[in-house]
Amino acid sequence: MPGKDGLPGCGQRVHSTMAIRAAVARVGRWAGGRLAVFVCAVAGIGFPALGQTINPIQHVVFIVKENRSFDHYFGTFPGVDGATSGKISNGSTIALRPAPDTMGFDPGHDWYSSLTATDGGKMDGFDLLYESNNNGDYLSYTQMKQADIPNYWTYAQTYAIGDHMFSSLHGPSLPNSLYTIAATSAGVITVPGRAGASHSWGCDSDVPITIQVMDTSGNVTHQAPCFDFSTMADVLDTAKVSWRYYSPVYGTEGYQHNAYTTIQHIRYGNDWGVDVLPTSQFDTDALNGNLPSVTWLLAGPENEHPPHSTCYGENWTVDKINAIMQGPDWGSTAIFIVWDDFGGFYDHVPPPNVDFYGLGMRVPFLIISPYAKPAFVDQTTYEFSSVLRFIEETFNLPSMGRRDATANDLMNAFNFTQQPLAPLVLGQRTCPLTGGSVRFGSQKMGVTKTMGVTVFNSRPQPLTIQSVTSSAADFTTSGCVGTTLNTGAQCTLSVKYAAHKLGKEAATITILNDGATSPDTVVATGIGSPVGVQPALNFNTDIVLGQSATMTFQFTNSGTTALSITSVNKVGADFTQTNNCGTTLAAKTGCTFTVTFTPTAKGPRWGLITIKDADPGSPHWVRLVGKGIVAGTVATTYSSVEQPSHWDDDDDALPQVNSAEQP
Helix, strand or coil, X not given: CCCHHHCCCCCCCCCEHHHHHHHHHHHCCCCCHHHHHHHXXXXXXXXXXXXXXXXXXXXXXXXXXXXXXXXXXXXCCCCCCCCXXXXXXXXXXXXXXXXXXXXXXCCCCCHHHHHHHHHHHCCCCHHHCCCCCCCCCCCCCEECCCCCCHHHHHHHHHCEEECCEECCCCCCHHHHHHHHHHCCCCCECCCCCCCCCXXXXXXXXXXXXXEEEECCCCXXXXXXXXXXXXXHHHHHHHHCCCEEEEECCCCCCCHHHCHHHHEHHHHCCCCECCCEEEHHHHHHHHHCCCCCCEEEEECCCCCCCCCCCHHHHHHHHHHHHHHHHHCCXXXXXXXXEEECCCCCCCCCCCCCCCECCECCCECCEEEECCCECCCEEECXXXXXXXXXXXXXXXXXCCCCCHHHHHCCCCHHHECCXXXXXXXXXXXXXXXXXXCCEEEEEEEECCCEEEEEEEEECCCCCCEEEEEEEECCCCEEEECCCXXXXXXXXXXXXXXXXXXXXXXXXXXXXXXEECCCCCCEEEEEEEEEECEECXXXXXXXXXXXXXXXXXXXEEEEECCCCCEEEEEEEEECCCEEEEECCCCEECCCXXXXXXXXXXXXXXXXXXXXXXXXXXXXXXXXEEEEEEEEECCCCCCCECCCCCXXXXXXXXXXXXXXXCCCCCC
8 A cells, every 4th residue: 555645665576767856756756766766775665675676667558440350461480389270160260261351341340240260269250251251252361471461570570570460349340449448348349330531440430320338138228339447548638657658649540549539528528639649750759758657549541441452551650650750758668559359250269258248259369569578478368458468567647447357467568677679660561552462252143233342652753643444344443533632641442333144253353543653553353243132131129039030031033034042051949941042943933931030048149151153253142140138138129220230340430331231
């Protein structure tokens, strides 16, 4: 307990030089700083005894990127617990394929998708996720190598990498982002179904949005994403320890990942605009030695969230780390880089179960500091709350709750007595102008989808887009032509796919510009399909345990020839299905699936119907979603906005299909 005058009491641990200096300042008026340290050290009442290690870290920088699993980025890194192959749902094992720089797709990674992928620890359900496998491409089973992320590998080879960092919750970005500021999501398990022009998932959204909040008994409510629980910022404010949260600004991509927008007393309090600042301010502060004690740092479109480019994202990260290393604060800084969820990509390590909400899937983790153990693979189990515990121990702060109090504290990655490691200023890579591909997957013929391709200028001189052409009539483009992009600027090229042919289609989209690599190209792919089926079936009214509800959906063949149906598989014990499709569905006809939901437990329940057929766009998925309640509970009916039916409850800031086609 603290002693008189607020000094550390006898036996109280002092974790950092900052804590020592604060204590010395409190007694300096009557004892003198040196005398106070000497007396306390000899008496053993809180200051380190002679030879005891002092934590020299005075600045913690917590960089939060987006949506990659550990095996997807570092599965081939020497010495880590990695994998180069993965199990799929039929029991087979397949090799992890090379991952493109721009993924061109965004596989499911919400609460339900995470549980589907882990499959009770079997880690074999990743091919069942939305957008994970079209016609055997298994894009959730892809992997990058050293040549794809060379600077991230260099950091890991020089400083430290953690191969057992897990996301805090088996779900998407927003709840995991809340863990990075509060060691809890307060029960939040989803993101809103949309964000609007504000790009906000929080209190200041310009559209009415709700999220699912689940208690530890599985009861779900739909609430506005605006809360008032305590966060690390409040702990730091109380202790008078400086902090800043650098984020993209309101109305721009990446702002939705600013977790403090969901905390009302921060969003509309004195900290906003003082401690919550634009990301563009970070380099100046770092280079000028103006870093606070604790920093959170978010990217915009450079966040690496598929389908965004990994190369652009890595360049952004390198720029921020260079600013720290070239500034005066490097010698007392610890940088932690995490990716906030697995993004739908394969990982072979089952997450530990620490409580009802997690842990979630394993994600990449880099530790960069003069005091990081050099070339060290840290195999300690960590989660995002571990970073907060490191902050608490470094600045002598109290814990906020059970998660941060019990999380491993990251100290195993450090050696505070070693010769400090030198800064490693890395160069920027020349990234492809677009990343090279856009993938539409299976699409019913006659229907148009639109996806966006980010055109980003990473070159040191301005670049003007002169023309954009497509080699195939079913793929058309708009936007960017006539635009001059300064270094670091971007525009969005809209690509439309109107399938008029059965089977796979591809087009080369040629971007003529005045850059050295012109013309640059994008390969667009799609699969024309005669099949029409809704992607999800929501039982939008709560069902009492033991009772049943029935819904139907149609499976149609709009083609000119009969369609052979090879199998219909169902996952999820709470759902049963019957259908009148048979083994052959005649041209221009449809059949009916009847699905019965009988919840066996309260809370959200989910399932999946997979239909395999002779169509080149096979397999076709229908996700099943329902909620069970106990007798005597008032049933709730949900609107489609409150209960999104898309597999991937994530960024509407990313390129999406036309509103008429959005599932």
